[in-house]
Amino acid sequence: MTSATRRHVLQYGLAGCLMGLGSKSLGATTSSGVTDSEIVLGMSAAFSGPSRGLGIELYRGASAYFEHVNRQGGIAGRKVVLKTYDDGYQPDPAVKNTLTLMLEDEVFALFGYVGTPTVTRVLPMLKKFQERQIYLFFPFTGAQPQREPPYGPFAFNLRASYRQETAGLVQNFVNIGRRRIAVFYQADAYGRSGWAGVRQALKQYGEQIVGEATYRRGSKFTGVMRDQVEILKASRPDAVICIGAYAACAAFLRDAVDLGLQVPIANVSFVGSENLLNLITQGRDDGERYTALLVNSQVVPSYHDTSIPAVKQYQELMALYAPSAPQELLTESYTPFSHSFVSLEGFLDAKMMVEILGRLGETPERGALEDAVFSITEYDLGIGEAVSFGPERRQGLQKVYYTVVDEGRFVPLHNWQTRFA
Amino acid sequence: MSMPKLFSMPRLFRKTLFGVFFLFGVIGVSTSLLSIYAVDTHLSKEYEANSKGIAKTIADASVNILLNSNLTALQSLIDQFIEIQGVSYIYITSETGEILAHTFVPGIPEEIKAGDVNSTTTVERSLPGMGDFIEVGSPILAGVAGTVRIGMDTGLIALKIQRAIGQQIYLICIIFVVGVFAAIWFVNYAAKPVDGLLNFAVGLAREQSSDGAKSQELLARNDEAGDLARLFLHFSRPTDGHGKGPQSGPDRSKE
Structure with missing residues (x-):
């Protein structure tokens, strides 16, 4: 734990003790993580390392909405507090942070975790401490373990799954005659999740993955991906689907174009599109050469489209509050984006969370959380897709969006045939 | 103990010393090979x-x-x-x-x-x-x-x-160095009376007096060096007129 994080923990710990004492004297404590004035949610995410952009942007988007709600009086008079820890996108710190959040901080619920390798290791802990009824809300991963037994009952997802994203990418590629699909993926649970999604989708068309190459989690943009490109080139693919984080995927894209792998290269939503675009184009005059065949799937609509009510609100609140990353967790420099798909997702996650917390009434209790979530049916989140939850439906949204780079920014892809045929 | 002293050692003992080294080397190498296996x-x-x-x-x-x-x-x-x-x-x-x-x-x-x-x-x-x-x-x-x-x-x-063998070689090297110094010391210790005996015999041959402190010390020894010194002294004395040898032989009673 860094000294900054320790200070952060001490600060919150002291505040928590004072709040605990205060609430006990008033006899108003309703559940762990809830006082008369606050509802505390716990978040462990990447705020350092090559994937820190994901944790920071997700936090910023969520903070914008929570700040908005808090300034308007909070939820039944209680402010939403997001208690954060850095796990650097590594499983072991994520597990330790979760233990701290559950057992020491006693947060009301877990919220906005980032990554498959981290979340898949945290899920068994939720089962272990199931009597505490701590749920994980809206992790930033589309993997299956938190959507299926045995750990599905301990999590709620908002975003579409990697299975849906990869199925959509495969379907669109096959529709335009690109049937030979290779996969470039992170050598861990996240990469395997996407790989399995592509494999399953291709099966429906009687096809198999024609080539695969991997990289180690934590690889930087300065790393070389030539071996991976050569492996995939040898399989003569019609398209490559990448299941990775932005630094490694940008490095792969760079080397693929430089080595003449001229096929569409797709990424799933986790990649962090703006971070990837920033890396691949910064300091280059020929950025278009690298992005011409790039296509990224998204699980939220375009943040440029202000005709969508939630996007309009997102833009307004991001501008109004200009949320920053949790300063005490930052160990490396980071320049935030004014808008991004990741921060929009964080914003929508927070909006959904506030709706759920609001349904708990005056005395929020963990035991009532599940029923509150299941009471949400056909709820209008403001993005044109109704959200529903239920015992057999632990994922609120299903839609996948596709984007390409035009004039230096990601825009919706309307015609695959024209773009990639 | 210096190296020149080692090489001033009687030739008879040098062979013994090198024999000790050889035996030590054979033990060291065979133990190491067995250990590696x-x-x-x-x-x-x-x-x-x-x-x-x-x-x-x-x-x-x-x-x-x-x-x-x-x-x-x-x-x-x-x-x-x-x-x-x-x-x-x-x-x-x-x-x-x-x-x-x-x-x-x-x-x-x-x-x-x-x-x-x-x-x-x-x-x-x-x-x-x-x-x-x-x-x-x-x-x-x-x-x-x-x-x-x-x-x-x-x-x-x-x-x-490699690590296990390295540790063993390290131990063997320490034993070897200690062994070498010990062997040199013991050989020199054993060679010292022989050296004195040689000087005594040379002195007798030159008809020098055998009354010196070193000669007396040598003659007083109750080991083979003392026996030989007394024998050399006995033979160095002049014979009597009857063609008999020295009047008295080496005293074995001290053995």
Whole structure:
């Protein structure tokens, strides 16, 4: 734990003790993580390392909405507090942070975790401490373990799954005659999740993955991906689907174009599109050469489209509050984006969370959380897709969006045939 | 004790000293070779047994995961085992031989793809760019659900053997140095009376007096050097007029 994080923990710990004492004297404590004035949610995410952009942007988007709600009086008079820890996108710190959040901080619920390798290791802990009824809300991963037994009952997802994203990418590629699909993926649970999604989708068309190459989690943009490109080139693919984080995927894209792998290269939503675009184009005059065949799937609509009510609100609140990353967790420099798909997702996650917390009434209790979530049916989140939850439906949204780079920014892809045929 | 003194040692004892060194060398080398063999055999067997244990653990833990087709959880499982020291790669195949999860970067080596991925026998592999490995396997659900195979880095075994042998050589070197100094000291200690005897005999030959303190000390010794000194003295005395030798021989009563 860094000294900054320790200070952060001490600060919150002291505040928590004072709040605990205060609430006990008033006899108003309703559940762990809830006082008369606050509802505390716990978040462990990447705020350092090559994937820190994901944790920071997700936090910023969520903070914008929570700040908005808090300034308007909070939820039944209680402010939403997001208690954060850095796990650097590594499983072991994520597990330790979760233990701290559950057992020491006693947060009301877990919220906005980032990554498959981290979340898949945290899920068994939720089962272990199931009597505490701590749920994980809206992790930033589309993997299956938190959507299926045995750990599905301990999590709620908002975003579409990697299975849906990869199925959509495969379907669109096959529709335009690109049937030979290779996969470039992170050598861990996240990469395997996407790989399995592509494999399953291709099966429906009687096809198999024609080539695969991997990289180690934590690889930087300065790393070389030539071996991976050569492996995939040898399989003569019609398209490559990448299941990775932005630094490694940008490095792969760079080397693929430089080595003449001229096929569409797709990424799933986790990649962090703006971070990837920033890396691949910064300091280059020929950025278009690298992005011409790039296509990224998204699980939220375009943040440029202000005709969508939630996007309009997102833009307004991001501008109004200009949320920053949790300063005490930052160990490396980071320049935030004014808008991004990741921060929009964080914003929508927070909006959904506030709706759920609001349904708990005056005395929020963990035991009532599940029923509150299941009471949400056909709820209008403001993005044109109704959200529903239920015992057999632990994922609120299903839609996948596709984007390409035009004039230096990601825009919706309307015609695959024209773009990639 | 200086080296010049070593080389001023009587030739008779130099041979003894070199004999001691030779014997020590033979003991040292043979002990080291035996030790290398024992350490190599022991560590290799232990390594293989541990590898099989890990493979079986993964195989047992994989059954439900594989039957539920949860490949993400399967990968998460093997990612935890790859952190064990010595485990270089893990891959899990389906019953049809398809590799469902693995830890290879940047890709699955051709040697692995070309091999019998469902075999559970132990093989030695040399993978270009990766190194040399002992690969062990374990069936999942008696092989009807697939196979787990683990590659253990033989470089680590070699390193452990080198370390064990290095420690032994270090110990032998210390014993050798102490032994050398001890042998030189003992040989010199043994050679000192012989040196004195030689000087005594030379003195007698030059008809010098044998009354000096060193001569008396030598003559007073109750060992072979004393006996020889007294014998030399006896023979050096002039004979009587009857052609008889010296009046008295060496005194053996002191023995």
